[in-house]
Amino acid sequence: MRSKFVTFIVISFLILIGLIGWLGYQSFSTGFSAKAEPHWLEVFFARQLRYLAIPLENRNLRNPVPLTHDSLKEARAHFADHCAVCHGNSGDGQTPIGRNVYPKSPDLRLADTQDMSDGELFFIIQNGIRFTAMPGWGTGDPSKDTDSWKLVHFIRHLPRLTQEELEEMKTLNPKTKIESEEEAAFERFLQGDDASVPGAPIHRH
């Protein structure tokens, strides 16, 4: 009986060593890249940790800011100015930054985000998420918390965002001088000005 147990322990140990060796080989032969897609196991544990990181008291908070046309409009402008650079105006995360950070910016319109409680969304906006690109925007000033609660309303609205709202948000996105010039050149091209066309068929940002 004892010898069987010892054999089991030795075999388990050897399998563990082999597994660590294989993972080490994988890591050293491929390296780490922020462009990688997280493995489902990593996603699972990361989401569990994110859930545990939000205190129960905060998780159960309800949005104290009434949902009105004005509060939604204000949050839309806020999102376009502060959040869209990573999350995209539509919340799909398909931006040069959102696609290339690790983990990727999630599609905020999907159930993974929409199923979270108001309190969870608020906590994440205020405190960020460790080991991700999501910063914490909380200032410790309760009077400014209302902006984050309005953003929670807007995140809930993302799946029903209209084309008109998207167009308005484009005008509110912060732009560098180069981006402004590029956008103006694209507009002139669309209006028939051939001189605006960049030299290469594919223009990199």
Added chain:
Amino acid sequence: MIVLMLGLGPAWAMAHGTGQHVLGTVVVIDATHIEVKTQKGASVSVNLTDKTTFSSKMLKRPSGRPEAGDRVVIEVMTEGNVITATEVQYSSPKPKGTK
């Protein structure tokens, strides 16, 4: 677990491109791709997906999509040799200097 999490990541690596644009005139468009002729004469084929958005400040077409002959500015992302459109802006102007 940390070793497991760190080790498994690289095995599922995917390459993504950065923000790029294709400018030109539509030659052919169907549900899955759009072929654009650039002003320098090059032909670029871009895939369309259900996530591709279309917009035009000048036109309102029932299909909501550009047609052959329209000018387009396409925001794309590349993965290897595959070019996929994320956003298509289009218009149907006459080039300046024509009547």
